[in-house]
Amino acid sequence: MRIIKFIKQWTLLFAICMGTIIYLLFSRISFLVPIGDVAGPRLVSLMPFVIFTMLYVTFCKIKLDEFRPRKWHIGLQCIRTLLSATVVLVISLTTSAETKMILEGVFICVICPTAAAAPVITEKLGGSIASMTVYMIIANCFTSIIIPLFFPMVEKSADITFLFAFLMVLKRVLLVLVLPLLLALFTRRFLPKIIIWLKSKSNIAFYLWSFNLSIVMGLTVRMITRSQLMGTTMALLIILPLIISILLFGIGKLVGGFWGESIAGGQALGQKNTVIGIWLMLSFLNPTAVIAPCAYVIWQNIINALQLWYKGKYGYLKW
Numbered sequence: 001m002r003i004i005k006f007i008k009q010w011t012l013l014f015a016i017c018m019g020t021i022i023y024l025l026f027s028r029i030s031f032l033v034p035i036g037d038v039a040g041p042r043l044v045s046l047m048p049f050v051i052f053t054m055l056y057v058t059f060c061k062i063k064l065d066e067f068r069p070r071k072w073h074i075g076l077q078c079i080r081t082l083l084s085a086t087v088v089l090v091i092s093l094t095t096s097a098e099t100k101m102i103l104e105g106v107f108i109c110v111i112c113p114t115a116a117a118a119p120v121i122t123e124k125l126g127g128s129i130a131s132m133t134v135y136m137i138i139a140n141c142f143t144s145i146i147i148p149l150f151f152p153m154v155e156k157s158a159d160i161t162f163l164f165a166f167l168m169v170l171k172r173v174l175l176v177l178v179l180p181l182l183l184a185l186f187t188r189r190f191l192p193k194i195i196i197w198l199k200s201k202s203n204i205a206f207y208l209w210s211f212n213l214s215i216v217m218g219l220t221v222r223m224i225t226r227s228q229l230m231g232t233t234m235a236l237l238i239i240l241p242l243i244i245s246i247l248l249f250g251i252g253k254l255v256g257g258f259w260g261e262s263i264a265g266g267q268a269l270g271q272k273n274t275v276i277g278i279w280l281m282l283s284f285l286n287p288t289a290v291i292a293p294c295a296y297v298i299w300q301n302i303i304n305a306l307q308l309w310y311k312g313k314y315g316y317l318k319w
Contacts, residue, residue: 009312012305015210016298019217027222043215047275051116052180054208058119058129059184060198066130072259073135076252076269077142084111084146088153098233104285105237105292107154109244112272112280112293113143113169116176117209121271121304124206125311127263135268136177144169147280155285172276213301216275220294223278227291237289241296245270249303253319263317271300 007014026036087107094100119132148165187194198204229237249270256265277293311317 009309010305011206011210012213012301012308015213016217016301019214020221022214023218023221027225040218044219047212047215048175050208050212051176054120054205054212055116055176056180056184057198057205057208058123059133059181060187060195061123062130062133062181062184063188064185066128067134069134069138070131070259070261072256072261072265073131073138073268075255076135076265077138079251079255080110080139080269081142081146084150088150091154101286101289102233102236102240102292104154104281105289106240106244107150108277108281108285108289108293109241109272109296110248111143111146111150112274112277112296114139114268115271115273115300117212118267118271120205120209121308122264122267125263125267125307125317127267128261131261132264132268133177133181135264139268140169140172140177151280151284160284216297219275219278220297223290223294227288229288229291234291237291238295241292242299245296245299245303248272249300250319271304272296274300 023036023040026032026040084107087103087110091100091103091107094103114132114136116136118136119129122132123129144166145162147169148160148162151160227234249266252269253262253266256262256268259265272293274293274297277296278290281287281290281293307317307319310319
């Protein structure tokens with residue numbers, strides 16, 4: 001019982017450890033490698049379906065009249081754009097290839113859109129699911145604009161057009177956000193008994209995210225262990241995302257808190273969709289710097305785990 005209680009208390013850290021251990025076992029032990037080669041891609045292919053289900057369950061708790069933009073939504077988008085532009089400016093002034101690579105890792109951590117799991121964690125911490133959902137839709141619209149604007153400035157060879165970025169984000173918004181949202185609203189209207197049942201199972205979405213997180217951690221460990229980087233460069237690509245995550249969570253909580261939504265603000269700016277970040281890094285920027293978004297996923301979930309522990313222990317969040 002004490003073990004189960006400990007796992008429930010530190011679910012995110014448990015998911016991080018399990019994802020790491022399972023990947024290492026099925027990639028290092030010779031007789032397990034063939035199983036890992038088959039199971040790994042299938043688990044990765046499950047992620048969109050798990051995210052869809054997770055968001056559907058979360059969105060079932062939202063009422064339609066709660067959907068409205070807040071001032072802090074636009075404020076955080078302006079801050080994210082300004083921070084991204086600042087990093088782009090520093091990159092343009094950099095002559096060292098190694099420094100430029102490190103800064104590209106910083107850039108992708110800043111510009112990444114909000115993670116799909118943000119509403120789930122926001123709910124667990126006591127924040128507004130509806131406000132976070134509206135923010136995510138706005139954030140994706142901003143992302144479709146700033147990615148094709150900034151990427152060619154960061155990497156001259158980055159072949160990404162406005163139309164491509166727009167369609168990429170539109171597809172993600174429709175599949176990951178809009179469809180589960182519409183299905184949830186339909187369920188609220190016509191199938192209220194399902195809503196009552198889902199409300200009685202309040203942790204379903206959280207555990208679905210933990211399952212997805214373990215898969216993401218497998219991908220993250222794969223990237224880190226296969227990297228050829230060493231020494232100071234590797235250390236910076238791992239440590240800088242910690243500093244960035246603390247900074248982004250702090251700014252988000254400060255701005256959101258000004259309008260009474262500190263929890264949602266912190267998650268909105270600090271919790272990043274690092275899977276998208278990794279893909280963008282590998283596709284359009286310096287693939288070597290992919291360690292940065294990989295490290296960010298670890299740090300942001302450690303921060304969330306500590307926040308959940310504090311909330312569970314004291315009933316409120318100090319930070």
